[in-house]
Amino acid sequence: MEIKLEDLKVLFSEEQIQTRIKELAGEMNEFYKGEEVYAICVLKGAVMFAVDLVKHLDMPLKMEFIRLSSYAGGTKTTGKVNAVDISLPDLNGKNVLVIEDIVDTGLTAKFLIDFIQCNFKTKSTKFCSLLDKKITRKVDVEPDYYGFDIDDKFVVGYGLDYEGYYRNLKYIGYAE
Ligand code: 5GP
Numbered sequence: 001m002e003i004k005l006e007d008l009k010v011l012f013s014e015e016q017i018q019t020r021i022k023e024l025a026g027e028m029n030e031f032y033k034g035e036e037v038y039a040i041c042v043l044k045g046a047v048m049f050a051v052d053l054v055k056h057l058d059m060p061l062k063m064e065f066i067r068l069s070s071y072a073g074g075t076k077t078t079g080k081v082n083a084v085d086i087s088l089p090d091l092n093g094k095n096v097l098v099i100e101d102i103v104d105t106g107l108t109a110k111f112l113i114d115f116i117q118c119n120f121k122t123k124s125t126k127f128c129s130l131l132d133k134k135i136t137r138k139v140d141v142e143p144d145y146y147g148f149d150i151d152d153k154f155v156v157g158y159g160l161d162y163e164g165y166y167r168n169l170k171y172i173g174y175a176e
Contacts, residue, residue: 001154001175003162008173011155012148017130017172018052020147024128025056027145028097031126036060037095040088042112043067044167045101048159049130049147053099064088068108081111091120101159102131103146105138113141131155131172 012020028037036059041050043065054061067084096116103109109127116125128145135152156162157169166173 003154003156003166003175005166007175008156008166008169009176010171010173011150011153012158012172014170017147017158017170021049021052022056024145024147025053028128029056029058032057032059032095034059035095036062037097038062038064038089038091040064040066040096040098042098042100042108045159045161046099046130048167049101050099053128068112081108083111083115086115088119091116091122093121093123096120096122096125098125098127100127100129100143102133102155103129103141103143104133104136106141107139109141109143110139130158
Protein backbone atom coordinates (compact mmCIF):
# COMPACT_ATOMS: atom_id res chain seq x y z
CA MET A 1 0.00 0.00 0.00
CA GLU A 2 1.33 3.39 -0.93
CA ILE A 3 0.15 6.32 1.19
CA LYS A 4 -0.16 9.70 -0.53
CA LEU A 5 -0.52 12.96 1.38
CA GLU A 6 -3.61 13.95 -0.62
CA ASP A 7 -5.37 10.70 0.35
CA LEU A 8 -4.95 11.23 4.09
CA LYS A 9 -8.03 11.80 6.20
CA VAL A 10 -7.76 13.48 9.58
CA LEU A 11 -8.35 11.13 12.50
CA PHE A 12 -7.26 13.54 15.25
CA SER A 13 -6.71 17.23 14.58
CA GLU A 14 -3.91 19.28 16.04
CA GLU A 15 -6.40 20.84 18.45
CA GLN A 16 -7.78 17.47 19.60
CA ILE A 17 -4.25 16.17 20.19
CA GLN A 18 -3.12 19.23 22.13
CA THR A 19 -6.27 19.27 24.27
CA ARG A 20 -5.86 15.59 25.15
CA ILE A 21 -2.18 16.08 25.95
CA LYS A 22 -3.04 18.80 28.46
CA GLU A 23 -5.56 16.45 30.10
CA LEU A 24 -3.00 13.64 30.34
CA ALA A 25 -0.41 16.02 31.77
CA GLY A 26 -2.95 17.15 34.36
CA GLU A 27 -3.45 13.53 35.48
CA MET A 28 0.31 13.00 35.65
CA ASN A 29 0.92 16.21 37.61
CA GLU A 30 -1.70 14.97 40.05
CA PHE A 31 -0.16 11.49 40.31
CA TYR A 32 3.49 12.52 40.74
CA LYS A 33 2.72 15.52 42.97
CA GLY A 34 6.04 17.23 42.36
CA GLU A 35 8.22 14.09 42.60
CA GLU A 36 11.10 13.82 40.16
CA VAL A 37 10.39 11.87 36.96
CA TYR A 38 12.57 10.29 34.28
CA ALA A 39 10.60 10.62 31.04
CA ILE A 40 11.81 8.10 28.46
CA CYS A 41 10.85 8.95 24.90
CA VAL A 42 10.81 6.02 22.49
CA LEU A 43 12.24 7.25 19.20
CA LYS A 44 11.40 8.00 16.61
CA GLY A 45 7.61 7.86 16.70
CA ALA A 46 6.98 9.38 20.15
CA VAL A 47 9.14 12.44 19.64
CA MET A 48 6.36 14.98 18.94
CA PHE A 49 4.12 13.61 21.68
CA ALA A 50 6.91 13.48 24.29
CA VAL A 51 8.09 17.00 23.53
CA ASP A 52 4.57 18.45 23.77
CA LEU A 53 3.64 16.39 26.84
CA VAL A 54 6.67 17.32 28.97
CA LYS A 55 6.01 21.04 28.40
CA HIS A 56 2.88 20.62 30.54
CA LEU A 57 4.50 18.56 33.30
CA ASP A 58 5.44 20.64 36.31
CA MET A 59 7.58 18.26 38.39
CA PRO A 60 11.42 18.12 38.21
CA LEU A 61 12.00 16.03 35.10
CA LYS A 62 14.81 14.52 33.07
CA MET A 63 14.32 13.34 29.50
CA GLU A 64 15.97 10.26 28.06
CA PHE A 65 15.68 8.92 24.53
CA ILE A 66 15.85 5.32 23.41
CA ARG A 67 15.42 3.89 19.95
CA LEU A 68 13.51 0.73 19.12
CA SER A 69 11.94 -0.57 15.96
CA SER A 70 9.44 -3.26 15.10
CA TYR A 71 8.33 -2.03 11.67
CA ALA A 72 10.51 -2.97 8.75
CA GLY A 73 9.10 -0.04 6.75
CA GLY A 74 5.64 -0.02 5.19
CA THR A 75 2.56 -0.74 7.25
CA LYS A 76 3.21 -4.14 8.81
CA THR A 77 5.01 -4.91 12.05
CA THR A 78 7.79 -7.51 11.93
CA GLY A 79 6.50 -8.97 15.19
CA LYS A 80 10.01 -8.67 16.60
CA VAL A 81 11.34 -5.73 18.61
CA ASN A 82 14.82 -4.48 17.75
CA ALA A 83 16.68 -2.43 20.35
CA VAL A 84 18.56 0.03 18.19
CA ASP A 85 19.82 2.13 21.12
CA ILE A 86 18.62 1.45 24.62
CA SER A 87 21.33 3.03 26.77
CA LEU A 88 19.72 4.41 29.92
CA PRO A 89 21.06 6.00 33.12
CA ASP A 90 20.69 4.35 36.52
CA LEU A 91 16.93 4.23 37.11
CA ASN A 92 17.07 2.52 40.50
CA GLY A 93 14.71 4.29 42.92
CA LYS A 94 13.40 6.62 40.19
CA ASN A 95 9.92 7.33 38.86
CA VAL A 96 10.06 6.21 35.24
CA LEU A 97 7.54 7.34 32.66
CA VAL A 98 7.89 5.65 29.27
CA ILE A 99 6.40 7.70 26.43
CA GLU A 100 5.37 5.83 23.26
CA ASP A 101 3.49 6.81 20.13
CA ILE A 102 1.18 3.80 19.80
CA VAL A 103 0.57 0.42 21.39
CA ASP A 104 -0.38 -2.03 18.64
CA THR A 105 0.48 -5.72 19.25
CA GLY A 106 1.92 -4.64 22.61
CA LEU A 107 5.26 -6.34 21.94
CA THR A 108 7.25 -3.11 22.17
CA ALA A 109 5.54 -2.03 25.39
CA LYS A 110 6.08 -5.46 26.94
CA PHE A 111 9.70 -5.56 25.83
CA LEU A 112 10.36 -2.16 27.41
CA ILE A 113 8.53 -2.79 30.66
CA ASP A 114 10.35 -6.15 31.04
CA PHE A 115 13.68 -4.50 30.16
CA ILE A 116 13.23 -1.82 32.83
CA GLN A 117 11.99 -4.28 35.44
CA CYS A 118 14.87 -6.70 34.76
CA ASN A 119 17.56 -4.02 34.95
CA PHE A 120 16.31 -1.62 37.64
CA LYS A 121 14.34 -1.50 40.84
CA THR A 122 12.43 1.69 40.05
CA LYS A 123 10.23 3.59 42.48
CA SER A 124 7.45 3.47 39.86
CA THR A 125 7.20 2.55 36.18
CA LYS A 126 4.35 3.98 34.13
CA PHE A 127 3.71 3.52 30.44
CA CYS A 128 2.07 6.27 28.44
CA SER A 129 1.04 6.02 24.79
CA LEU A 130 -0.63 8.65 22.63
CA LEU A 131 -2.62 5.97 20.78
CA ASP A 132 -3.92 2.58 21.86
CA LYS A 133 -4.94 0.03 19.19
CA LYS A 134 -6.51 -2.39 21.67
CA ILE A 135 -8.05 -4.51 18.92
CA THR A 136 -4.69 -5.70 17.53
CA ARG A 137 -3.14 -6.63 20.88
CA LYS A 138 -1.17 -9.90 20.95
CA VAL A 139 0.32 -9.72 24.45
CA ASP A 140 -1.32 -8.80 27.71
CA VAL A 141 -0.21 -5.22 28.28
CA GLU A 142 -2.15 -2.00 28.86
CA PRO A 143 -0.76 1.54 28.94
CA ASP A 144 -1.24 3.33 32.27
CA TYR A 145 -2.08 6.47 30.32
CA TYR A 146 -3.22 6.80 26.73
CA GLY A 147 -4.52 9.61 24.58
CA PHE A 148 -6.93 7.96 22.17
CA ASP A 149 -8.23 4.48 21.50
CA ILE A 150 -8.20 3.68 17.73
CA ASP A 151 -9.43 0.92 15.40
CA ASP A 152 -7.17 -1.29 13.34
CA LYS A 153 -6.04 1.50 11.00
CA PHE A 154 -2.52 2.35 9.94
CA VAL A 155 -2.07 5.95 11.04
CA VAL A 156 0.57 8.54 10.24
CA GLY A 157 1.49 12.03 11.36
CA TYR A 158 2.52 13.73 14.58
CA GLY A 159 5.62 11.51 14.84
CA LEU A 160 4.18 8.39 13.22
CA ASP A 161 5.65 7.58 9.84
CA TYR A 162 5.03 5.74 6.62
CA GLU A 163 8.43 4.69 5.25
CA GLY A 164 10.00 7.60 7.13
CA TYR A 165 7.56 10.24 5.86
CA TYR A 166 4.75 12.23 7.50
CA ARG A 167 6.23 12.46 11.00
CA ASN A 168 6.08 16.24 10.63
CA LEU A 169 2.28 16.47 10.22
CA LYS A 170 0.52 18.33 13.04
CA TYR A 171 -2.43 15.94 12.90
CA ILE A 172 -2.88 12.16 12.87
CA GLY A 173 -4.32 10.81 9.66
CA TYR A 174 -5.04 7.58 7.86
CA ALA A 175 -5.53 6.45 4.29
CA GLU A 176 -8.39 4.12 3.37
P1 5GP B 1 3.77 -2.93 18.75
O1 5GP B 1 5.08 -3.45 19.25
O2 5GP B 1 2.81 -2.55 19.87
O3 5GP B 1 3.13 -3.88 17.77
O4 5GP B 1 4.05 -1.67 17.87
C1 5GP B 1 4.62 -0.55 18.34
C2 5GP B 1 5.28 0.24 17.23
O5 5GP B 1 4.78 -0.09 15.93
C3 5GP B 1 4.96 1.68 17.42
O6 5GP B 1 5.88 2.29 18.29
C4 5GP B 1 5.01 2.23 16.01
O7 5GP B 1 6.32 2.59 15.71
C5 5GP B 1 4.59 1.06 15.15
N1 5GP B 1 3.18 1.16 14.75
C6 5GP B 1 2.13 0.41 15.20
N2 5GP B 1 0.98 0.78 14.63
C7 5GP B 1 1.30 1.81 13.79
C8 5GP B 1 0.52 2.65 12.93
O8 5GP B 1 -0.72 2.56 12.80
N3 5GP B 1 1.20 3.59 12.24
C9 5GP B 1 2.55 3.76 12.33
N4 5GP B 1 3.09 4.72 11.62
N5 5GP B 1 3.32 3.00 13.15
C10 5GP B 1 2.68 2.03 13.87
